[in-house]
Amino acid sequence: MKILKSILIFILTVFLISVGYIYSLTFRPEGRLDWGQALFLKLVGDNDQQIESLKKMTVQQRSHFTDAVRINTAGLDIDTLKITKDSLTVYIYKPQNLPKNSPVIVYFHGGAFVLPWTNVSVTYAALLAQSFNAIVVGVDYRVAPEHPFPTPNDDCYATLIWTIQNIKKWDGNPNQIIVAGESAGATLAATVVIKAKNEQLKNIKYQILDCPVSYIPLKTDSYQKFKNGYFLEEDEMLFGIESYLPNEADYTNPLAMPFYADSFSNLPPAFVITSEFDPLRDTGRDYAKKLIDAKIPTIHKEIKGMLHCIPGPLNEKDRTELYNEIAKEANKVK
Secondary structure (H helix, E strand, O other): OHHHHHHHHHHHHHHHHHHHHHHHHOEEOOEEOOHHHHHHHHHHOOOHHHHHHHHHOOHHHHOOOOOOOOOOOOOEEEEEEEOOOOOOEEEEEEEOOOOOOEEEEEEEOOOOOOOOOOHHHHHHHHHHHHHHOOEEEEEEOOOOOOOOOOHHHHHHHHHHHHHHHHHHHHOEEEEEEEEEEEOHHHHHHHHHHHHHHHOOOOOEEEEEEEOOOOOOOOOOHHHHHHOOOOOOOHHHHHHHHHHHOOOHHHHHOOOOOHHHOOOOOOOOOEEEEEEOOOOOHHHHHHHHHHHHHOOOOEEEEEEOOOOOOOOOHHHHHHHHHHHHHHHHHHHOOO
């Protein structure tokens, strides 16, 4: 009995010490991190070496950059297609037993404009399909530095046009399209929406912009506070910007950085997500304000305590709850 009691006391002591240690990690000079994000930061450590390796990789090697991320595509039928002469690849995720005329999400993945389609892209696409009970068309757009602006943007817009013209074959409704993206993908999604409006297309009913880069963020308050030590590091951001926009004249091109669009009128309703501890936070805040000032129905939600795009396995529940919330808002728009 004494041995059992000693073991229980030992286990309880270790547990309390562990909880206290994790709790201490949440305290930062800028505020309190979510405990899952704080522990994730501690586990991933310094990623400077990873970024240097990334710069030397081929596109094919970069596609395996996040292979350690587990994926869950349960309940989804998946088709892989080449839709252009230069082999632009799209992935169609369709929940099983969807009815005809189902809503469609055209999804543009993140990755600092330099990562192609990865396991992380799969997790976002699958979660969108499952949360919205919708068909998701994800595009493996060509990436920088091999293919800088405007190639990624053109690929994303080509995917929208292809979807409008072909998605009925998968029982999708081409007039009920949502565009969605995270990080660099949110930037691309916003530029696609603006170009679609300029081309007088009316097929997009909603836009979901998760931590968008709406303009070059280097002078913002959030960038200066969180550019190092908060998952999305300055080296990675600079590499992404310089790769995507090698010509500085394009820094204010509205088809590269949507903040500079001539007009925000008549855009579809939007859900803009920002994270409290994200160096890109302020560009998302400012873009949401642009939309609101233009009288576009816009929900801006800032996720307290979170890093850029809520990374890591410890906060999967938070992301699922967020997507379920967005799905309810999007379904209100007819």
